[in-house]
Every structure is written in C-alpha cells, then in structure tokens.
Amino acid sequence: MKKKGLRGILLGLSLALLLSGGVALAQDSLFMIVYKDCVQCWPGMEYPTGDAYLLPYKMGGWDTNYELCSRITVDGILEGEHCADEYPGTDPYSDTEAFPCEWYEDSASSFPLGGEASVANGPPSPLGVWKYVLSQDIPGAPNPRAEASWLVARVCEVEEEFVPEPGTMLLLGSGLAGLAGYATLRWRTRE
Numbered sequence: 001m002k003k004k005g006l007r008g009i010l011l012g013l014s015l016a017l018l019l020s021g022g023v024a025l026a027q028d029s030l031f032m033i034v035y036k037d038c039v040q041c042w043p044g045m046e047y048p049t050g051d052a053y054l055l056p057y058k059m060g061g062w063d064t065n066y067e068l069c070s071r072i073t074v075d076g077i078l079e080g081e082h083c084a085d086e087y088p089g090t091d092p093y094s095d096t097e098a099f100p101c102e103w104y105e106d107s108a109s110s111f112p113l114g115g116e117a118s119v120a121n122g123p124p125s126p127l128g129v130w131k132y133v134l135s136q137d138i139p140g141a142p143n144p145r146a147e148a149s150w151l152v153a154r155v156c157e158v159e160e161e162f163v164p165e166p167g168t169m170l171l172l173g174s175g176l177a178g179l180a181g182y183a184t185l186r187w188r189t190r191e
Contacts, residue, residue, distance in 0.1 A: 029061050029144050029146075030060075030061040030062055030134055030135070030136060030144035030145060030146040031058075031059065031060060031061045031092075031146045032057065032058070032059040032132060032134055032146040032147065032148040033057060033058045033059070033148065034055060034056070034057045034132075034148045034149075034150050035055070035056040035057065035058075036055055036056070036150060037150055037151060038150065038151040038152075038153055038156035038157070039052075039053065039054070039055040039098075039099060039150060039151070039152055039153075039156065040052045040053050040152075040153065040154065040155060040156050041053070041099050041100060041101035041126060041127060041152050041153065041154055042098050042099065042100060042101065043100075043101045045104065047098060048098050052156070053098050053099075054096040054097070054098055055096060055097045055098070055099070055150060056094070056095075056096045057094070057095065057096070057097065057148065058092050058093070058094045059088070059092060059093050059134060059146070060091040060092030060093055061091065061092070061144070061146070062087060062091060062134070062136060062144075063136060063138060063144075064087060066136045066137065066138050067083045067084060067085055067136065067137065068083070068084060068085075068086075068087060068134065068135075068136055069081075069082065069083035069084075069134070069135045069136065069137070070082055070083075070132065070133065070134055070135075071132075071133045071135075072130065072131070072132050072133075073123075073130070073131045074122070074123035074125075074126060074128050074129070074130055074131075074152075075123060075128035075129055076131075077122060077123040077124075078122065079122045079123055079130075080122075099126050099130075099152045100126055101126070101127070101154060102125065102126070103122075103125065103126060126152055127152055127153060127154065128151070128152060129149055129150070129151055129152075130149060130150055130151075130152055131147060131148075131149040132147065132148050132149070133145065133146070133147040134146045134147070
C-alpha cells in the first residue's frame with residue numbers, strides 16, 4: 001500500500017512540474033489579450049473616460065532582435081499595417097483604447113505600432129469586428145503570431161447574470177447531503 005502512495009506522489013509531482021514548465025514556455029511567446037468582447041464607440045472627438053468606451057488590452061512576448069509587425073482590420077478591411085524596430089513600452093505592455101462612432105479626418109489607430117491608415121482607403125465605418133494581429137519574422141524559427149478580436153458597436157448588449165432556479169439549488173443541495181450521508185455510513189462501517 002505504501003508503494004502505491006509513493007507512486008501517486010511521484011506521478012503528481014511529475015505532472016505538476018510538466019505543467020509549470022509548459023506555462024513558463026507559453027509565457028515566452030508573442031501574445032495579445034483583450035478584456036472585452038464588445039466595446040461601445042464614443043460619439044465625441046475628446047478621449048472618453050467611461051469604462052464602457054474603453055477597451056483594456058495587454059500584449060507582450062516579443063523578441064527585441066527582430067521587427068514587430070501589427071495589422072489591424074475592421075470587418076476584414078485593412079485599417080492599418082506597420083512594422084517597426086520600436087516596441088510599445090515594457091514587456092508585457094498594458095493600456096486602453098477607445099474607438100470613435102464615425103471616422104473623422106484624422107482618424108487612425110492609436111494602438112502601439114498601429115501605423116497610419118487612410119480613412120479614404122480603409123473600412124467605411126469603425127463599427128464592426130476589429131482584428132489585431134501581432135507578428136515577428138524570425139529566420140530559422142517558427143514565426144510567432146498573436147491575434148485578438150472584439151466588436152465595436154454603438155451599444156453593447158449586456159449579458160444577463162446567471163441565477164440558478166430554486167429547484168436546481170434543491171437538487172444540488174440534496175445530492176451533496178446524500179454524498180455526505182454515504183461517506184458517514186462508510187466511515188462507520190470501517191470502525
């Protein structure tokens with residue numbers, strides 16, 4: 001019996017080490033995370049302050065020996081593309097971004113490395129599905145790539161919070177009570 005316990009501990013420890021090693025490796029690659037699926041457009045020219053109008057994001061994992069490229073599309077139409085040896089602040093880099101409800105004369109993406117985009121040649125409206133792709137061309141290695149997408153809309157639908165029905169709670173509670181009773185009976189029969 002003691003050998004089986006020792007095997008279990010060794011197996012658990014081995015799996016924990018493998019998982020932690022995999023997480024460490026995964027953190028060394030290019031990534032981009034956006035913290036909202038939908039962000040409301042802002043109707044003015046000044047930068048908004050309300051959270052509903054701001055998209056928080058985080059990016060990082062780049063190799064500073066190679067150019068970092070970004071490509072932004074709105075509903076599949078190119079809004080901006082740029083490659084540079086400049087990197088946006090620290091790695092990882094976090095910030096927020098706001099999106100206008102309509103293009104205006106000086107509209108351009110202000111994302112890091114977003115480049116300049118001509119409104120005349122770009123998408124007809126900033127409303128729609130935005131896709132941001134980060135990439136690096138590293139000779140002799142798999143080229144890292146990260147992407148994120150989100151919806152820019154006039155009004156984002158708020159998902160209703162899930163509240164379980166009383167019947168569901170009763171079933172869950174009675175199931176847990178039954179398991180506790182079973183465990184008690186097993187414990188008593190052991191003695």
